[in-house]
Amino acid sequence: MPDWLETALRASLAVVYLFFLAKMIGKRQVSQLTFFEYVVGITIGSLTAQAALVGGVDTLINSMVALLVFALFSLGSAYFSMKNKVFRNIFEGKSTVLVKDGKIMERNLKKERLTIDDLMEQLRMKNAFKLADVEFALMEPNGRVSVLKKTDKQPLNASQIGLDVRRESEPQVVVMDGEIMDEGLATIGFNRHWLHGELEKQGVTLENVFFAQVDSQGKLNLDLYDDKIQMAQPSNLKLTHATLKKCQADLELFALSTKNERMKQLYGEEAQRMQELLEEITPWLNPDAAKKMKKGLDALP
């Protein structure tokens, strides 16, 4: 067997083996890397490289055994940490209080070998530029710093001002790459008929839709393939135009019917302003009516 073929075979074997080991260890490795797991991860990588390239077949087998041991160790540490607090402290470490009651814990800083500059940098990254704003800061076992700001420096939320807010649950994607996602639709309690109806209401065909999302109020939000297409505004525009026109007419009517001179003048002025507003806004609300209006004006002698 030529050398290169052997390398190729060994490499493929190592990759597949590594894949299964990675699956076994799980995603914990990536999400919360403790120092120990970090080192284990690196070692596993280098062992795999060795299994693929270095030495003869016995090295291959030995590397694979070593790999397995490392993976099992990682798994075991995770398992025991889950079961027991003492193991957890050993394997994952403890958090360190860096700021308490707004005061820096110098001794703990020293213990973590953090300079005051490092601490301030971490605080700034958490948007606490002044030490005076910080009530409590903690270095987590993974090295990140969590910050609790003083109550009066925390961002305002709805419950603090007694504001009643609508509860919103997660939105659902109903169209992706132009294909209907039945699962999302079903989760939010709609079906394809509803979707087609909504699309029709907005004057869009399914083929044009790249992405669509429904929020918890049942409002459909679309993104079209062609970004130049302006989505048709609902006929509310015309309705509003009609309402405005009616109000203008009403005001004129009031001006005519009242006997009070002051009232007459006030209503008249308002009717006049409404008229100006209508002339300005009609092309936007109801282009057809605007054209007619213009024609009517032109037809006047």
Next chain:
Amino acid sequence: MTVSSQVKQTLASLKSAQANLETFALSTQNQKAKNMYTQAAQTTQSIVDELQMRVNELEQQEPQYKGY
């Protein structure tokens, strides 16, 4: 229908139209249309305010027309 209730009705329609204009201003992506709608909403709001004052005045003078 009394004059007062007619005025109130107009006021209500005008308020609804004003709110619609604001909705349009928020929902459109076209900057020019946005400006138009915003301006129209402001003008309408000022008329609504004036009319509201008138209604209050009316109600003060003729308390029997208070309410809806």
